[in-house]
Amino acid sequence: MPAGMSKRSALTFILITLIINSMGIGLMMPVMPSLLTELTSLPVSEAARWGGALSVIYALMQFLCGPTLGNLSDRFGRRPVLLVSMFAMAVDYLIMALSWHLVILFIGRTLSGVAGATFSAASAYIADVSSKEDRAKNFGLVGAGFGVGFVLGPMIGGFLGEYGPRAPFYAAALLSFINFLFGYFMLPETLKEDNKRSFDWKRANPLGALKQIAKYPAVRTLLLAVFLFDIAHYVYPAVWSYYAEEVFAWTPGDIGLSLAFVGVGFAFVQGYLIRVLEPKFGPGRTLLIGLCANLVAFAGLAVADTGWMAYAMVTFAAFGALATPAFTGLMSNRIPDNAQGELQGLISSAAGLSMVVSPFVMTQTFAHFSGPDAVISFPGAPFALAWLLILASMLIALPFMKLKQKHLSDATASERENPAE
8 A cells, every 4th residue: 555545544535536426426416307408498208308318328438438447547557547537527517517508418428428437446446455355345335435425416416406407516516626636635546566557449448358357257257247237226216216106106305215215225235234244254145145135125116015115125225235346346356456447447337338228128117017008007017127137147146156255366267267166
């Protein structure tokens, strides 16, 4: 660990960075409909289509550029990539705050998707400063930061939105710029000079990065499990609001309260609980617990007919958040230190692709089984589909769940011979 900042301080800084980044995203959620109606002069129902298109362009940029930024962090270090990302996010929010046309808003979201290296570079940073035994629990900081930001962002955004739909964007820009300045003066580099490697465009893209990771069959298999898990998990932002209104007749306030409950649960599980459970059970068994909790949550939500049942199942969903850092830990421990950024970029790319696939599939499934024209009324169908995806993810990852932590040399040697080890 470089002088000037202890490992705990470095992890604290990364947590703050992730919280601020997530807050920036959450700040704009309450006012995005108002801004879109202002820019398009369309009713909310029609403007929502443009909101979906903005989400897709952001996810596509994440998918295409995640490996590039991850490879850049392996070549030049984590610090410059994180700093550029923070500065670019500040510029992005300022562009959206000043947008006078829908095209400008799309430019801003494209930039934020391209520069969205915060999570992948932060994960590589965590891998640099963590022992292999501590990686899975420390990766929980990524989810914890998102959870806290997910709670605080919409609350603050709703308050600032009273001063106009652009006020939260100015606040997000200011937060991102302050974080950039803090990182510029305080953030050390964690990637050792002898672990840096040359940048190659052939591997700095989703297909190229996947080809490189294919040298490690276990990681390739786990990536498929992660991809299916992500598609299932993104059912929440895709249909939760529509599902809650259709099934429970919740108001926007009720929906916002439930989302805050989700954020608190995720922050607790990934910020604290995994640090207690993972050292006792190891990443494999922790992953199994997380996936089982998701199966319970999705099965319950598929048939829930009262609000208290939904809250009970959301509690299981929070425990399901154990799966994400456990997945990341299992994969990170099987990759050399000079390829951590590449792996995290590929994970980010998989998440970006799932963010494109899941909203379309889940909303279409919900529409088909909901409303007065539905042949079969089953508004919980998207959660039933998510249950099947989690089950598939579990079956794919099952061979890795019973293993204790292995040193990288043992793991990589054995997996080349037998991918299930």
